[in-house]
Structure formats: structure tokens, C-alpha cells
Amino acid sequence: MQEILKAIMDDADSETFANLKIPATYRAAHILKSEETIFAGVASKDKDPRKTVHIGQVPTPELAPDECLVAVMASSINFNTVWSAIFEPVSTFGALARLARESEWAKRHDLDYHVLGSDAAGVVLRVGTAVRNWKPGDKVTAHCNHLDDQDPSAHDDSMMATNQRIWGYETNFGGLAELAVLKANQLMPKPKHLSWEESAVNALCSSTSYRMLVSKNGAAMKQGDVVLIWGATGGIGAYAVQYVLNGGGIPVGVVSSPEKAKILHELGCHAVIDRKTANYKFWNDDNTHNESEWRRLGKDIRGLVGEDPDIVFEHPGRSTFGASMYVVKRGGTVVTCAATSGFMLEFDNRHFWMRLKRLVGSHFANYREAWEANRLMSKGMIHPVLSQVFSLDETGTAAYQVHKNLHEGKLGVLCLAPKEGLGITDKELRAKIGEDKLTIFRRAK
Ligand code: NAP
Numbered sequence: 001m002q003e004i005l006k007a008i009m010d011d012a013d014s015e016t017f018a019n020l021k022i023p024a025t026y027r028a029a030h031i032l033k034s035e036e037t038i039f040a041g042v043a044s045k046d047k048d049p050r051k052t053v054h055i056g057q058v059p060t061p062e063l064a065p066d067e068c069l070v071a072v073m074a075s076s077i078n079f080n081t082v083w084s085a086i087f088e089p090v091s092t093f094g095a096l097a098r099l100a101r102e103s104e105w106a107k108r109h110d111l112d113y114h115v116l117g118s119d120a121a122g123v124v125l126r127v128g129t130a131v132r133n134w135k136p137g138d139k140v141t142a143h144c145n146h147l148d149d150q151d152p153s154a155h156d157d158s159m160m161a162t163n164q165r166i167w168g169y170e171t172n173f174g175g176l177a178e179l180a181v182l183k184a185n186q187l188m189p190k191p192k193h194l195s196w197e198e199s200a201v202n203a204l205c206s207s208t209s210y211r212m213l214v215s216k217n218g219a220a221m222k223q224g225d226v227v228l229i230w231g232a233t234g235g236i237g238a239y240a241v242q243y244v245l246n247g248g249g250i251p252v253g254v255v256s257s258p259e260k261a262k263i264l265h266e267l268g269c270h271a272v273i274d275r276k277t278a279n280y281k282f283w284n285d286d287n288t289h290n291e292s293e294w295r296r297l298g299k300d301i302r303g304l305v306g307e308d309p310d311i312v313f314e315h316p317g318r319s320t321f322g323a324s325m326y327v328v329k330r331g332g333t334v335v336t337c338a339a340t341s342g343f344m345l346e347f348d349n350r351h352f353w354m355r356l357k358r359l360v361g362s363h364f365a366n367y368r369e370a371w372e373a374n375r376l377m378s379k380g381m382i383h384p385v386l387s388q389v390f391s392l393d394e395t396g397t398a399a400y401q402v403h404k405n406l407h408e409g410k411l412g413v414l415c416l417a418p419k420e421g422l423g424i425t426d427k428e429l430r431a432k433i434g435e436d437k438l439t440i441f442r443r444a445k
Contacts, residue, residue: 001026001178004071005416008123017125017136022069025057028177029395029413031084033112036091049085049403053396058115061173061181064105065130068184070140073196073417075175076119076410077395078204079235079340082403084116084169085396089343095170102148102163109172116395117176118144118168121190121199121423122416131184139190139423142182143203143370146171149185157217158366166204166364175200176395178416188371191378192426193433196417198384201410202239202377205385207365209239210373212313212335214247217369218362219335223248225310228301228327230320232269233260233408236337238385238441240313241269246381252301252309259444260408266440271304273297282323289346294326301327311335318342330355337362380433385409387441389420409441 001023007016031052039047063069084092092114100110124138134140147154147161154161168174173181190199212218213227221227227244231237232253244251245268252271253264261272280297284290301309308329314321317339324334325347334357339345351357365373376382387409390398394413401407414420424430430438 001416004125005418008071008073008416009422012137014135014137017123020125022060022125025059026178027055027392028058028115029053029055029117029392030058030113030115031092033093033114036087036093039086044086044088047086047088049082049399050396052085052087053116053399055393055395058113058177060179061108063126063128063181065128066184067128068124068131068134068182068187069126070120070122070142070180070182070187071125072120072122072175072177072180072415073423074121074200075117075177075413075415076201076204077398077402077413078118079338079402080118080166080169081116081176081395081399084114085399086403092169095165096172099165099171111172115172115174115177116168117174117180118166118204119200119202120175120180120182121196122180124187125179127184134184134187138187140187141190141199141203141374142167142175142180142186143188143207143365143374144168145186145364145367145370146183159211159217159363176392176413176415178392185367188374189378190423191374193380193424193429194377194384194438195421196423197389197412197414197420198386198438199423201386201412202384203370203374204364205235205410206239206377206382207370207373208337208362209236209243209313211365211369212236212337212362213240213243213311215365215369217366218360219311219333221247221249221311225249226252226301226305226307226329227311227313228252228254228309228324229313230254230316230324233263233441235385235410236315237313238267238409239382241267242382245269246376250305252305256405263408263440263444273300273304280323282319289322289348291326291348294323297323298327308332315339316341318345321345322347325357325359326351328357331357333358333360335360335362380429383433383438383440385441386412387445388412389414408444
């Protein structure tokens with residue numbers, strides 16, 4: 001592994017990378033099938049990823065013809081890292097077993113360990129025999145859309161593929177490791193003005209927000225639209241704020257502390273609601289909504305921007321969903337990609353149908369949407385929201401922070417990179433954008 005790292009640090013040529021020996025094993029953050037039931041009877045909030053995320057050597061898998069082996073310099077924690085580590089809502093070993101039934105190559109994934117991680121930035125070491133667009137030595141970032149592109153259901157919108165999966169969550173060999181196995185069409189050029197860790201935190205969350213807000217497959221936001229964004233300094237929310245501002249919309253960001261409100265102001269989002277201070281009680285108890293609190297939220301939004309939201313960027317789920325469906329404007333759109341606080345959602349259908357609202361389900365991003373999101377990142381029009389950097393050994397601790405909502409933005413993980421700040425090759429673009437814009441979340445920590 002040291003030789004691989006040396007070649008990366010020396011910016012070696014493609015031939016040098018092609019001739020490097022691939023180690024038989026590599027260090028990886030993984031969970032164990034034998035621990036699937038370790039949290040039986042434990043409340044969700046008390047399930048601790050630090051107990052189940054292990055760091056250790058695993059065998060290097062063989063490469064399928066359409067795959068690339070990447071030396072991972074950095075990766076990131078996503079909420080799906082937490083889901084896998086606490087085996088909720090289901091154990092991801094079930095997904096690996098289902099994948100294994102699809103093809104000979106897919107059988108490799110069904111193991112008694114699961115290497116996690118759905119983001120990565122690094123350098124291509126090997127390409128499969130059918131790979132044409134990438135070569136050893138290419139500096140890449142990776143998106144997590146994993147599918148069989150020979151399946152006709154994938155051809156219009158690759159997120160519609162019947163066998164679409166999230167790499168590193170529903171597949172093995174993810175990015176929280178020294179090496180990662182990726183389908184060639186998951187790779188994208190690494191943004192040259194960013195460090196490895198800044199490049200590694202974007203693809204999953206930024207692409208998700210792109211599809212939800214910008215794409216015609218999501219809410220297709222237009223100039224002047226008011227967009228209510230829950231968790232506006234969280235992983236997907238912090239990119240959502242940027243997309244709204246970039247597209248001429250008016251973000252209303254919801255956060256839960258004055259520190260997070262300050263970050264929003266720095267991002268340029270001036271309509272901010274601190275939900276802790278506002279102390280909304282959307283539920284009287286586990287089964288009864290409090291509609292007057294939905295109205296209070298609507299009033300607060302109108303007090304800030306003078307009108308109801310055209311779009312609500314929804315992901316907390318059960319705790320906020322009824323309110324989101326209520327406050328969105330007549331004819332407006334609620335777009336949702338998650339349900340962190342509970343997935344059995346309830347809303348008052350009378351307000352929904354009488355006010356001709358729309359509800360759009362959204363999940364990650366198709367190839368094109370992920371590529372567009374990376375293009376905007378590479379041009380310096382959207383910025384990383386990296387707040388803290390951890391070592392690979394600290395993956396469980398970082399996942400714990402996300403589980404407990406102790407973080408802002410994205411948490412990066414150094415895999416092979418020996419320190420932060422490496423990998424920047426376009427210093428001119430970086431200087432043009434300015435360190436202050438690139439490090440808003442980093443400075444907040
Ligand atoms: P994150 O970094 O933890 O951010 C979520 C934010 O939501 C938090 O910062 C928190 O902000 C807010 N929040 C949490 N609980 C809340 C509640 N009960 N009511 C209101 N706000 C609440 O997570 P993320 O990476 O943004 O992901 C958010 C969700 O989206 C997760 O469930 C994740 O699995 C999902 N996701 C789905 C996709 C997909 O493709 N379908 C992709 C990415 C993420 P405040 O405390 O500041 O309000």
C-alpha cells in the first residue's frame with residue numbers, strides 16, 4: 001500500500017500505476033454479519049455505530065470486466081453508514097444476498113462482512129477488460145449509483161433501473177477503505193481545485209439534492225421559487241441551500257441552533273428558522289397531530305419571505321411531514337428522499353387535494369444528474385460542506401456523530417491520504433473562489 005501511496009504523492013504516470021502490485025488485502029471499515037442482532041431490544045437512538053464498525057484487513061476482490069479498482073485517498077460518512085452500522089431499518093446483509101443472486105460476478109458481494117462507504121476520491125489502479133474511459137492513474141471521485149446498465153429499465157433514467165443499488169450500502173467493497181471496487185460508470189473526474197477530503201464528501205449528498213431540486217425528475221425549481229429546507233446545514237440540506245441560491249430561488253433554512261443559523265447566513269441564506277427556539281410541537285402525542293403548529297410554521301415562513309413555499313425539501317419524515325404537506329403553497333411540491341425520524345408518514349389529504357399540491361419521491365441521482373452535480377462542483381459553482389476530518393480508524397466515531405446529530409455538513413474520512421489538504425492541482429481556481437467560501441463549514445467546527 002505504501003508503494004501505491006508513494007505513486008499518488010509523486011503524481012506518477014499511468015504506466016507506473018499500471019505496473020504497481022495490488023495488495024492481496026486492504027484495510028477497510030466494515031460491519032459483521034455475525035453482529036446483525038447485536039442491538040436486539042435496544043432503542044434506535046441508543047444503537048451505537050462505534051460498537052459495530054470494525055477496521056481491519058479484508059481480501060482484495062477480483063475485478064469484473066466493467067469495474068475499476070480505486071486507491072481511496074478519502075471518503076465520507078453518509079447517513080447510510082449509520083443505517084448499516086445500526087442494522088436499521090433492515091440489515092444490509094440481506095441486500096448483499098439479493099445482489100448475489102443476479103450474476104456470477106455479483107456473488108462476490110455476499111460475504112460475512114460488509115465494507116461500507118458510498119463516497120470516495122482517489123486514483124484508478126486497475127480497470128476491467130471492458131473499461132474504455134478510465135485508465136490507471138486517473139484522479140477520480142465516485143458517485144454511488146450502482147446498476148446493471150444492460151437492463152432496459154435503466155435506459156431512460158438510470159435511477160429507474162429495477163436493480164439499481166447504492167454502492168457501499170446495498171453493495172460490498174465501498175469507499176471507507178484503502179481500496180474500492182466501482183463500476184466504471186460510477187467514476188467522475190476529481191474537482192482539481194479541491195483536496196482529496198473535500199472531493200470525497202460531495203457526490204452522494206450533492207447529487208441527491210440536485211435531483212430533488214434542480215432536475216425535472218424532482219421539483220424542477222425555477223427562479224424566484226421559495227424553498228423550505230429542513231436540516232439546512234446537514235449533509236443534503238447544505239447542498240440544497242446552495243442549489244436554491246444558484247438557481248435564483250429563495251431558501252428558507254430550518255436548523256436547530258444559533259451556530260447552524262450563523263453558517264446559513266454565511267452561505268447567503270438569510271431566511272432562517274431555528275426549530276429549537278421556535279419549539280414546534282407538530283405532534284401532541286405519538287398518534288395525534290397538532291394542526292395549529294403547522295399553521296404557526298406557515299406563519300413564520302410568511303413572516304420571513306412574505307409567501308408560502310413553492311417547494312419543501314423534506315427528509316426528516318414522520319416528525320415534520322404533515323407540516324411540510326400543509327405549508328407548501330397551493331400547487332406547490334413537496335419532494336422527499338428520506339424519513340430519518342420515522343417512515344410511516346401522515347398528512348391531511350384535504351389540504352393536499354383541495355390545494356392541488358404535488359408529492360415527489362426522489363432517490364439519489366441518475367448518471368446524468370450525478371455528473372451535472374460534479375460538473376458544478378468542478379467549476380466552483382457549488383462548494384463542499386466538509387466540517388470535520390477523521391482517520392479511517394475513527395469511522396465509527398464519525399458515524400456516531402452523524403447518528404446523534406452532533407455534526408454540521410459532511411464528515412470526511414482520510415483513507416490513504418496521510419494528512420489533510422493534499423491533492424489540489426488547480427490553485428488558480430481555488431484562489432479565485434476564495435478559501436473563505438470553501439471552508440465555511442470547516443471554520444464553524
Ligand atoms: P444529516 O447530515 O444528519 O442532516 C439531517 C438534518 O436533518 C440534521 O442536520 C437536522 O438538522 C435535521 N433533522 C434531523 N432530525 C430532524 C427532525 N426530527 N426534525 C427536523 N429536522 C431534523 O443527514 P443527511 O445526510 O442530510 O441525510 C438526511 C436524510 O436523508 C437521512 O435519512 C439520509 O439517509 C437521507 N438521504 C437519502 C438519500 C437518498 O438518496 N434517498 C441521499 C442522502 C441522504 P437540525 O437539527 O439543524 O434541524
